[in-house]
Amino acid sequence: MPLMTAPLLLPLLLPVLPASSPPQQVPPVRSSLRLDPATQGTAEDPGVASDGERTVVVYGDDFDHGSGIESTIHVVRGDGRGLGWSPPVRVDQDTGAVLSRKFVQNDCVHLSGNRVYVVWEDRRFNVGGYNDDLYFARSDDGGASFGPERLLDKGMPPGSGRVEVYHVAFSPDAAGDHLYVLVSPSASSAAADDLYLLSSHDGGLTWSGPVPVSSRNGSADADAIALAADGTTVHVAWADDRNGGNATWYRRSTDGGATWGPELRLDSGSPGPTGSFKDGVVLAASGATVAVAWLASAGGDTLLARVSTDAGASFGPERRIGSYATGADDVDNPAVDVAADGTVALVWEDDRSGGDAIHAAASPDGGSTWTADPLISGSRAGFPRVLAAGGALFATWTGSGFPDRTEGAFSLDRGTTWSAWFRVGDTTGDADFAELAWNERYGNLIQVWLADDSGANRLYAGGYRPQFLRVLGPITAGGTVRFELRNFRHGGFGAALISGGAATGSFLLPFGDGRETGLLDDAILRTARANIPGVLSTALVAGDGTTPPLTWPAGLPLGTPLFLAGVSWDATGGVVLGDLTDLVTDSVQ
Template sequence: MAEWEPDLRLTFDDSSSWVCENNGRCIVSHNNYVHIVWSDFRSQGAEIYCKRSTDYGQSWEADRRLTFDSVAGPSSGMAAIAISGAYLHLVWRDTRDGNREIYYKRSSDNGLTWSNDVRLTNDPGISGLPSITAEDSMVYLVWQDDREGNFEIFFKYSTNWGEDWSDDIRLTNDPGVSAYPTIAVQDSLLHLAWHDNRDGNAEIYYKRSTNWGISWSPDTRLTEDPDLSGLPTIALSGSYVHLCWMDRRDGNGEIYYKWSSDHGLTWSVDRRLTNAPYKSSYPSLVAEGKNLHLAWYDFRDGNAEIYYKNSTDQGVNWSSDLRLTNSSGTSQWPSIALADTMLNLVWMDDRDGNWEIYYKRNPNGNVYLNQERSPKITPLLLRIDNRIEIDGLPSGSRLYLFDPLGRRLNTLQVKNQRAVVPLPYSAGLYLLVIETPISVTNQWIVVIK
């Protein structure tokens, strides 16, 4: 694996520049584009800024201010971004209306132009810590909101690239605090994690939707320990759901991990990933194929520094911790993104006397994907008396067929690099997961009569 390149300072002003916390993402990448968003105090109050690279992070365009609402007090912060092709979807918390509300704007041309600001919430409570994800024309948003008297997780969605939005939908209902929601989507399956103190201390909870957010599973408690579990980050790869969080069960904050191989139906045991004498916190996780990439900030060196580790086998084994920053200041709140072989990392850093945005990249940090041999799928004849034939599968591959509720129907072995998948007898939407030794591929199947 190629090495990480040197730190690159992206902002140069005499005021603070802040990235969002780890439940949202402040960096996204697609093909040759890399986009970063943050809140910046160079104006009278905090405003949302963006910056983009069109050459894989080698060079960067000038800072661009996206909000213009501050007048001695109001502020825009907690900016989070999602990408779907050329569309960028940006959300943030804004106080221009006298209380904290969620606002949105979008770009349909890779960040060249942006829409007007759109207010998405309108209630007397505090709306904050948004997390957004997108897939094709679907855009999904979660945030924490105390309109009911305590913080609960709320959700809304758009089916047309952010042009129109659903009503607010309350996803949690308990007497404790539900906070720090993080959401991810793949193949129309939505996965949500947050931390919740309904049990007397903060624990990690999870729920999912298999129908684009129309209905949701019950809340599932994923951690059970006497101390705080919080700040979750979630990443998806095929049928795998990967989750990291900060946990204090060991006396100081450490990064923990668990995974599900069946779209969130069942989960592994908790696994401790860091073991340092001081706090490790604010993890950011991404996944593609069997590759996982994790960044966090860590106090083991006497001050906060950015660390990294990775797995190339769906989280079974992990590399040693790798220190990525080395400065006398504080480096914190990393956010990581990948596109093809490229890893992109952004964080906030006060080595220059005030908070600035820093970036670094690893051009071949995700290089294992180049080893993938994509299976050849013959034409899908969508009739219940037909079958799917798949050729070119490497030895050791497995195929799993799931129904619309996520229930596994079949597990198929590969013989002579070939598999035959009988279609279900009932009409409907089915998911075929093709798992090879080095990759996971999803194929939606529509069965009609």
């Protein structure tokens, strides 16, 4: 019976492993795809989200970039594989004779099934000035169209005051998605920056008014704000100068932002004019684990972190992260994420090796212990991002010197070891603003970034799946070939699926799975499926395996294109499919 329908045969499959089997081998990356063919000016500040069969990317088109005034907000739609991108759809509904300047950022777009949520900053009531407001729009058809935009209450009248910084958090809920906007407005450039939270618990149909988060609004200047949420538990961290010098604070709400618990000072530095805070408060939460990190400057740059394992009710001790030399090495741009299993991942840049480069550390036990902090980039890199998802840790950054490229690395063992760093994307211009999203359905890392290959910044997408298939040897009539499967995180067995045809097809995985493989359901694929279990399959050991030698049959003409994908599965109590790779192309030689 074809394609993993004979579980009793599976124990007979033995893995054929290479003599050396290094972990976390670098997978192939997808070719870069430009997403904004209609951009009039420069693409700006992308954000990306992915869920199920959909991916959405938001960006700004600053088409009057000479004066820095006019711009529009757009969304591009793709599938869960990071392919099949549609033309951009405009989100904002600004119809002024002179369009206002608008700003998006990496956390301002979120996706839940067919619903797309976008928040942006807008100077519509103060065109040419610096006073900002916040707008929200929702799509119910996957981003094909957007409903009426909504002006959000930032805590000051429209057109007055400045939005110094904002962040958006999202938590899906079948009864009504939770959306949170943390905003820090000020009455003027000389006034203190306040701190408010706006919340919606019905997918943006209705919104609360601004609820004060800091008890010192109007007197203490809030900086470096950070936001995370899990259901109706909301976590906020920030720095303010209530004691003279900036210190790091945390506060949580357990009722969706309506009320707030006590403020907790996280840093141990002495308050006063010298302070202990440099910049860069970052925050992430998943379930009971909440991680806050920040940069302190007393005595030299130091990256500090505290972790809670009770959803923010209390925090463990302050930990110094990294083995750079405090007082000698410059430390910048931390980023943090928390995995579903509670693993905390931190990345940052420091110059211990001469130039700025990326280091990473992780804690598997709620912040009690941390891994070593290896160099995960080349000798020159900056502006890292980290994502903890799919049982793995992923990092990206821009680096290698001007023109910078998008690069990345990943860990499949909770940060104990990392892959070698590699290029993500093949653009040739200077790259900026690299952002990440994880698609759980396809086990797929999707990356977007800006690059100026054409002279001005344009929007590109690429990425990779950590699991991959490699063809070992040329495919020739009468010759032998094997197929190597690497970095599979789910399933005890793996197989190679093969199809022909001049273009990829639309074969969906069976057994109720339904994922798109991109393969053509042709005679070659049907023959391949008949050999699974069999010569096209293998047991996986630590996620790796190699199929037995296959004698390639005669009959296919020289040059016949072939498309291949790897898939893993378990067969305890029935066939359950696991990881699926990107397509690999080859041909009969």
